[in-house]
Amino acid sequence: MRNYLDTLAQHKLRAIILILLIPGSVAAGGFFYLQSYLSQASFWAENQTIGVQTTANLSAVQTASQQSTEQLYELLQTRTFVEDLAKGAQYPGQKPDGSLPDRVVSEIRHNLNVSWSGPHIVTISFRDDDPELSARVVSSTLHLFRDTVLRFKREDATLAVSFYQNQLEQYRTELTRASEELRAFKEKYPAPTDPKVSRPPAQEQELTRLENQYEQASTLYDGALHRLDDARLTSAAQVQEAPSSFRIMDQPRVPRERTTDIKKLSVAALAALCLAIAMVLILALVENWTNDSLRSRHDASMITDLPVIGCLPYMDLRRKGRKAKQKRAQNAIYPEPLPSSQRAQEVR
Secondary structure, eight states: OHHHHHHHHHTHHHHHHHHHHHHHHHHHHHHHHSEEEEEEEEEEEOSOOSSSOOOHHHHHHOOHHHHHHHHHHHHHTSHHHHHHHHHHHTOTTOOTTSOOOHHHHHHHHHHEEEEEETTTEEEEEEEESOHHHHHHHHHHHHHHHHHHHHHHHHHHHHHHHHHHHHHHHHHHHHHHHHHHHHHHHHHHSOOOSSTTOOOOHHHHHHHHHHHHHHHHHHHHHHHHHHHHHHHHHHHHHHHHHHHHHEEEEEOOOOOOSOEEOHHHHHHHHHHHHHHHHHHHHHHHHHHHHHOOSOOSHHHHHHHOOSOOOOOOOOOOTTOOSHHHHHHHHHHHHOOSSSTTSHHHHHHO
16 A cells, blocks of 8 residues: 555656646536526425425425425426426427337436525526527426416315315215104104103113214214315315416526536536546556565565565655755665664664
């Protein structure tokens, strides 16, 4: 390991030049080569854009823009959404049946970016060599996501009303059954006409049970009816408010000038830096392997069994200054790190 470090230290200038030259060349070339047309648009998002409800913890820490961004990213992972997006944007490469090859799907997902800024603003952007295509993709994504939000809201409203309707029908059936049982009991065992005469204890107990059953069924039915009315009002309000909860702030425009893709440029520069570092290490490794000179006692012990009594000092003549001269003189006089050692005395 020390030999490798010594080799790197001897060629540190070359290593620094190589590490700076390769990433710099890649960054300079990528600045002009990785240019394309960027089109973007933004919209205003409100909480709970999709779905009846979300996890309470997520709603507590996420803003409306963050929720919408994650929801749009999840939709982009579905092939149906991407194919509908491409159909609306007239994206090239579509098959006659409207499906897309895997290469085109990956290309759309890679070039389409969704980001949020602030608690409500979501921005959609797309890069391509065709400026009109980039604007069409952004427009198609924006309107398709808006239609999906509205459709899901309508489905959620219909689902809530349908749930309470089914519950109301179930409670109506129970109320009808309890009412029929109570009526049948009273017809079979009418109340005594004489106030001084009371029902037998068994009949009185059964009558009390039937009356309680009827009251409980009636309470459940009234509660379900009230919840159904609330759900209908809430659903109607949600459907009416849905368009206002998704407002397009900036319409997509056809870009006029090319811009550099900073994301791709950063990835390319980082990859070039890693390549340069790997090349420096490989060159140091190769040079160390091909260097057959003896640079330490360990190297000498690998090729001979003769004892080593001393080493010629390594003198860096390029170093200047008084301290460097003193170090060279000291190295020349004392070849061992410890001047008073027995091995140093033998060398003398």
